[in-house]
Amino acid sequence: MTHTDPKPLGGEQSSTPGTSLPAANSPASDERLTQTPEGAVEQKGPGSPGQVVAIQGAPVVPEGAMTVQRAPGSEDGQEGNPGALPVIAVRDLTKVYILGGKTRVPALQGVSLEVYPGEFVAIMGPSGSGKSTFMNLVGCLDRPTQGEYWLAGNLVSRLSTDKLASVRNRLVGFVFQGFNLLGRATALRNVALPMVYAGLSRRERERRARIVLQLVGLGDRVHHKPAELSGGQQQRVAIARALINGPALLLADEPTGNLDSHTSVEIMGVLQALNEQGLTIVLVTHDPNIAQYARRRVTFLDGRVVRDEPVPNPRSALEEWNALMNPPAIEGEGAMKEVSS
Numbered sequence: 001m002t003h004t005d006p007k008p009l010g011g012e013q014s015s016t017p018g019t020s021l022p023a024a025n026s027p028a029s030d031e032r033l034t035q036t037p038e039g040a041v042e043q044k045g046p047g048s049p050g051q052v053v054a055i056q057g058a059p060v061v062p063e064g065a066m067t068v069q070r071a072p073g074s075e076d077g078q079e080g081n082p083g084a085l086p087v088i089a090v091r092d093l094t095k096v097y098i099l100g101g102k103t104r105v106p107a108l109q110g111v112s113l114e115v116y117p118g119e120f121v122a123i124m125g126p127s128g129s130g131k132s133t134f135m136n137l138v139g140c141l142d143r144p145t146q147g148e149y150w151l152a153g154n155l156v157s158r159l160s161t162d163k164l165a166s167v168r169n170r171l172v173g174f175v176f177q178g179f180n181l182l183g184r185a186t187a188l189r190n191v192a193l194p195m196v197y198a199g200l201s202r203r204e205r206e207r208r209a210r211i212v213l214q215l216v217g218l219g220d221r222v223h224h225k226p227a228e229l230s231g232g233q234q235q236r237v238a239i240a241r242a243l244i245n246g247p248a249l250l251l252a253d254e255p256t257g258n259l260d261s262h263t264s265v266e267i268m269g270v271l272q273a274l275n276e277q278g279l280t281i282v283l284v285t286h287d288p289n290i291a292q293y294a295r296r297r298v299t300f301l302d303g304r305v306v307r308d309e310p311v312p313n314p315r316s317a318l319e320e321w322n323a324l325m326n327p328p329a330i331e332g333e334g335a336m337k338e339v340s341s
């Protein structure tokens with residue numbers, strides 16, 4: 001088998017295919033990491049660490065890799081995605097936390113929602129409205145008090161904790177505000193870590209981690225530890241780690257919350273590029289500007305969904321990043337110079 005590494009961003013344009021996103025942990029995903037599929041990693045923008053990934057290629061969406069039962073209503077699909085099986089289908093999901101053995105905190109009060117393959121959804125809402133609780137449930141980190149949750153066609157809401165962990169490892173990638181990287185480990189080791197249970201040799205794990213780090217534009221930073229990376233680069237490492245097992249779903253809870261506005265554009269560019277390749281993304285943000293990079297906006301209030309709407313004319317992080325890096329010449333600038341000299 002041959003393998004062509006993805007080209008680093010901002011460098012030469014690839015005439016040979018690069019790699020595409022790994023799909024869900026399956027024989028197919030292994031192939032994707034070791035062969036040279038149709039998709040290519042295209043580089044745009046400057047070849048600096050502050051680069052934005054643009055990935056082209058066929059959508060890579062796991063097709064119900066471990067389908068057991070079909071989610072209700074999935075036959076209809078969504079506009080633009082007819083017949084697709086929802087990646088997320090929740091029905092009347094509730095979550096009540098019990099504090100001190102008796103105080104009930106109703107964090108989710110009957111949420112029903114579907115998210116289809118290739119969607120990019122921004123979840124908004126005031127503090128305490130249940131956004132993180134929802135993300136923890138759809139990310140299989142926690143179980144609902146009531147209601148159903150179908151993940152990529154699997155009814156997961158009643159799985160045991162062990163089975164839930166196994167589904168989570170296979171189908172979900174997480175990105176958090178605080179990056180959550182191991183401080184003493186290199187980027188390579190951080191990204192390779194989730195593969196530790198996959199029964200692969202260390203060499204193979206690191207080979208794959210290197211590919212995904214190249215995919216997010218960090219091929220030249222693999223031996224750096226988090227403290228030796230910028231905030232944006234650390235978040236790229238976290239994104240690479242989230243992608244390493246080929247998830248069906250990427251969940252990001254305030255991924256730009258610790259980043260300045262330039263770096264936020266950079267990270268949104270990475271997420272948009274991954275989404276364009278077919279990755280389903282659900283992102284929580286407080287920032288309405290960040291939500292504009294998504295294609296759908298869902299608003300929570302008091303544990304309920306109060307709005308669910310498409311984002312009209314989503315912003316393009318890649319275009320904005322390129323404009324930031326190559327500002328257009330100011331009209332009349334030459335004349336000004338002439339006048340002042």
Ligand SMILES: Nc1ncnc2c1ncn2[C@@H]1O[C@H](COP(=O)(O)OP(=O)(O)OP(=O)(O)O)[C@@H](O)[C@H]1O
Pocket residue numbers: 097098099105106107125126127128129130131132133134
């Ligand atoms: N582990 C917990 N135990 C008890 N109550 C909790 C727990 N986690 C969250 N809550 C409560 O559940 C409600 C929803 O919290 P959640 O963290 O989902 O809100 P959020 O929308 O993510 O807020 P923020 O924007 O501040 O992150 C809040 O009232 C919160 O206090």
Ligand SMILES: [Mg+2]
Pocket residue numbers: 131132133
């Ligand atoms: Mg939260």
